[in-house]
Amino acid sequence: MNKVLIIGKGGREHALAWKFASYNSVEQVFCAPGNPGIAKESKVSTIPVEADNIEELLKFAKQEKITLTVIGPEAPLVEGIVDRFNEVGLKCFGPTKEAAKLEGSKVYAKEFFERHGIPSAKYDVFSDFDTATEFLKQRDFPIVIKVDGLAAGKGVSIVKSLTEAELILDDIFHKKVFGSAGSKIIIEDFISGEELSYICMINPFRYLSFASSQDHKARDDGDNGPNTGGMGAYSPANLMDNKLEKKILDTVIEPTIKGIQKDGLEFTGFLYAGLMINEKNEIKVLEFNCRFGDPEAQPVLMRLKSNLFDACLDLLNNKNEFKALEFDPKTAITIVLAADGYPGKFIKDIEIPESVDEVNSKDNGVKIFHAGTYTRSNKVFSGGGRVLNVSCMSESLLNARSSAYEAIKKLQIKNLFFRKDIGQKGL
CATH class of the missing domain: 3.40.50.20 (Rossmann fold)
Incomplete structure (x- = not known):
């Protein structure tokens, strides 16, 4: 049982x-x-x-x-x-508490990357406003500022000028917007390219790769606006081919497994590598997360054919024989419906109509996953910034995308917004 x-x-x-x-x-x-x-x-x-x-x-x-x-x-x-x-x-x-620092501390992760030869952007660490500002006066823009600790996906800023950087540093060090998570920061080189999420299940000896996916972090269409926890994702990512996957495994995943062994870390769980791929197909690791991505989990799990329960237990029991995870060849997409104001101060208590359930059951291939919702007096309301995830799996990205956007139209919920270009890069 x-x-x-x-x-x-x-x-x-x-x-x-x-x-x-x-x-x-x-x-x-x-x-x-x-x-x-x-x-x-x-x-x-x-x-x-x-x-x-x-x-x-x-x-x-x-x-x-x-x-x-x-x-x-x-x-x-x-x-x-x-x-x-x-x-x-x-x-x-x-992962255990020590191993989870790979996500919990950007500085710890960067030191891990350096120790084990994992490609990542050049960086410097600062713990006060004045030193960071002086450093930025000597630097070219754009540049990236990251708070060291957990910030629900909102602790990374791509800054285009010194004035903008000073406002962000003021928020971090003086206003303490991120609390203790902002006691240290990383300032690193800005890397351009396409973002790719590579997620696998690992233990200290082996890995099982999930299908590729592409997340959309920026709030607005065209990758504009502030960073969020993710406004949508699709799988597979058209950017991925066998050659690139081999390169990711050789330069990122395998050195990570060896590094976990070498450092004596106990890590049996999901490893999510946020990667940037430039036009020469060079890879840089943006971040490691020690859990499944959100919203990447939604389209990837829709496509997963293998038994996830068995795979988790096999890795925990360090079973010797493993089969690669199998995925449906179809494409899946997830579009996030967020409350107006997100990722800043957002509207709460938006009533979620029962039409959500109707869309779920009647529309072929469409599945709506709830995110920031709660129940009060037998009615459903929004409580978080990201409220609903409208997902669909279909024969092609074009079909999955149009069915998902069609389902959103039918919902007609006021005070929720969404990006209109999720998956466009893959067409």
């Missing part, structure tokens, strides 16, 4: 819960705390425990005899949830 516990409450967690619940070998899926969309999936129950309440989650997992726990967001990983589960012999898919 296999039970899975998913930790988190966004669109990624909805996609994970939906996928795990589709396997006959999984009897029940719990999601903590989950959301109203997750609660409607068959075989899935939500439990009212927040993702950062590690002791309560542990208590629940012991009580329910959970077979496998999968962590969605980064914060519990950085707080050491895997260490606590490991202490009591519960299987938890994710």
Whole structure:
């Protein structure tokens, strides 16, 4: 009797819960705390425990005899949830607290890249306004400023002038907009090219690659506006071919596995490499995340044919024989509907009509994953910045894209916005 516990409450967690619940070998899926969309999936129950309440989650997992726990967001990983589960012999898919620093600290990650010869932009570290400003006076623009700690995907700024840089540094060091996450920053060279998300499942000895995907980080069409947690994604990414994939594995993934071994890190979980590919097909790592991407998880999991439950357990048990993960040859896309004002101060409590469920069930290939939603008096409302993920899998990117945008039209929800060009690069 296999039970899975998913930790988190966004669109990624909805996609994970939906996928795990589709396997006959999984009897029940719990999601903590989950959301109203997750609660409607068959075989899935939500439990009212927040993702950062590690002791309560542990208590629940012991009580329910959970077979496998999968962590969605980064914060519990950085707080050491895997260490606590490991202490009591519960299987938890994710890196330990020390290994999760690869995402939790940009400085730690950069030092790891340097140590193990993984290509990344040149950088300098600063911990005060004056020194950083003096340094920037000698530099050409654009340049990239990143806060060291976790910032929900909003801690990276591409700055085009000294004036703009000073405003950002003022926010970080004086106004402390990012709190302790901004106690140190990285200033690094700006790299141009196409962004690519490369996600795999790893343990310290091997990896299983997921299908490629391309995220859209900027808020507005044409990759303009501030950075967000992601406004949409599609899979496979047209940028990816066998030659490029081999290069990614040789220069990024394999050196990472060797580096994890060498540094004695315990990491069995999802590794998400945010990459920049320039016109010469040269690769630079922008960042590492220690969990599945959001919104990349949604289109990638729609295409996944292999059994994710088995793959997680095989890696945790360090099984010797592995088959490559299999994917549907179709294309899948996810378009994020966000609340007006996001990624800044956004509108909350937007009512989500029941037409969401109708679109879900009637439209061929369309699946709507809930992200920042909650229930009040039997009605669903928005609570987060990214609210719904309209997803579709179809024979071609063109078809998937038009079906997803068609579904959005039918929803007609006020105060939600979306990018109109998700997947356009792949056409």
